[in-house]
Amino acid sequence: MTLTTRPGAATAYGTEPGDPDRAAFLGGPGERLTPEQVTSFVASALAAADVDGASVCLVVPDGTRTCPLPLLLAAARDALAGRARQVTVVIALGTHQGMSEDQLARHLGYDPGDSEATYPGWRILNHESWLPETFTTLGTIGPERMAELTGGLMNDLSVDVRINRHVAEADVAIVVGPVFPHEVVGFSGGNKYFFPGVSAAELIDLSHWVGALITSAEMIGTRGVTPVRALVNEAATMIPARRLALCLVVASGTDTLHAAAFGTPEDAWAACAAVSAETHVSYRDAPVRRVLSIMPTKYEDIWTAAKGFYKLEPIVADGGEVIIYAPHITQISVMHPHIAEIGYHNRDYFLGQWERFRDQPWGDLAHSTHLRGQGTWSPEAGERNRVTVTLATGIPEDVVRSVNLDYLDPAAVDVATYEADPDTFVEPHAGEVLYRLRPRAP
Known part of the structure; x- marks a missing residue:
């Protein structure tokens, strides 16, 4: 192949x-x-x-x-x-x-x-x-x-x-x-x-x-x-x-x-x-430093709640952050527990080490890239990702960090404070609407 x-x-x-x-x-x-x-x-x-x-x-x-x-x-x-x-x-x-x-x-x-x-x-x-x-x-x-x-x-x-x-x-x-x-x-x-x-x-x-x-x-x-x-x-x-x-x-x-x-x-x-x-596509004029994606309870694990990342990541500035806020979620994936062993990485991380990953389920690899977003990998520099992905969920901190994501205590999330922050965009019903930056006029 x-x-x-x-x-x-x-x-x-x-x-x-x-x-x-x-x-x-x-x-x-x-x-x-x-x-x-x-x-x-x-x-x-x-x-x-x-x-x-x-x-x-x-x-x-x-x-x-x-x-x-x-x-x-x-x-x-x-x-x-x-x-x-x-x-x-x-x-x-x-x-x-x-x-x-x-x-x-x-x-x-x-x-x-x-x-x-x-x-x-x-x-x-x-x-x-x-x-x-x-x-x-x-x-x-x-x-x-x-x-x-x-x-x-x-x-x-x-x-x-x-x-x-x-x-x-x-x-x-x-x-x-x-x-x-x-x-x-x-x-x-x-x-x-x-x-x-x-x-x-x-x-x-x-x-x-x-x-x-x-x-x-x-x-x-x-x-x-x-x-x-x-x-x-x-x-x-x-x-x-x-x-x-x-x-x-x-x-x-x-x-x-x-x-x-x-x-x-x-x-x-x-x-x-x-x-x-x-x-279902909403445009913004300028990127934001941070997104707070509030996930509805219909998303029962991170496998499905990943929509809160990739439908909002396009409006996040380089070096910015997407926070997936879902206190009700307690598992990475119900049906794909193997993703916890693979972790979350960008596409180039897998392609650059294909012999190591080619026999893993490709659907799991794809999901991993969906939540980790854009980035690069090389043997010399390792993995570098465009934005930080932070989980504010019911998943324990050690599990979150073990899959290469950042952790935030959901009890520390004050939605009103984030809404008042000019550098943060809050999406109260994340998962269905895609956000993009408005194309600049030539």
Whole structure:
């Protein structure tokens, strides 16, 4: 295998972008859709879909994504009633931990233990990535095609494409989920709910490492078909089910939609990514010395709360600091304990010592770079990082420092004091909005 890096690689590769004009669409930047508008849109969209007599698999986000699923699934339930032969809901966990029955009930909008009363006949399942029997193999992406899709970032490498068998065995697979700026793929949503949402580790690790090679700072919020989006789209073409998507643009931290689109995953995603780019990206005129990222409780470990770093790091000055403030978090990663052994390092730290790290899970290496950010490494100078990453969480100080991060006692954090500091930017609901510096006029 040959590994190469190409700054600026996040352009169009391998597959054609979706056409937003082909998707049914409602809303736009700055709009606030009413529940009645959303329900009517979903009903109309599914009424036109070919689902009669079909087994339908709905692939939906887990609790780390803001999305009004009770509203959307109630509308889908009514639209599919008497038409779909069978409906299965699969929670797109990727490699996140499974949701408990109480969590699923809150997330999907039913009484714990009684989903049948709200969604009669539906099966509701976690994507159990930890069980081998979860998956079925769809095929392989070979070395030549891999090189094309990734713009030469990956050569002499093939990957098996495995997916949750409930998706593969359905007649129709429908993604229902939001679109946000994303550190690996540019903008989330669409086919990303299949890969990595309900896929096996091989493609998850590979896709995340491709994004890490480009770097989160360059990839996040990049529009169009990035190398990772090309890889995801290619894998999705192997799914035997007919693929559709209800993509959404959610007002961050709320259950209100700015926009909704329905069509193929490529077309619906393209329509919502354009709105997300105008809705979920906030610009500042000058960098700040410090950011205090206040993490919502839906982020249960640093693996998911890392969004509080990479969505705000772009506005931090060289030598500055990002503080992730989350007293409720007590673990580095529930599902990836190995990250505590690897620690958090920049991309060049791993590439410069590739023989040492090549056999580690690439998804873990990618996550490590996402939280550590930009920097350099050399045998002579060691690792030098652009900004300091500080955890003010319930994780013990010795554990925090052992993974190459700085520690701050969460009890010492006075949010009001930080808000009064002109050198500090406080984000009260970190994790979904991407902050960038406004481009300077030529």
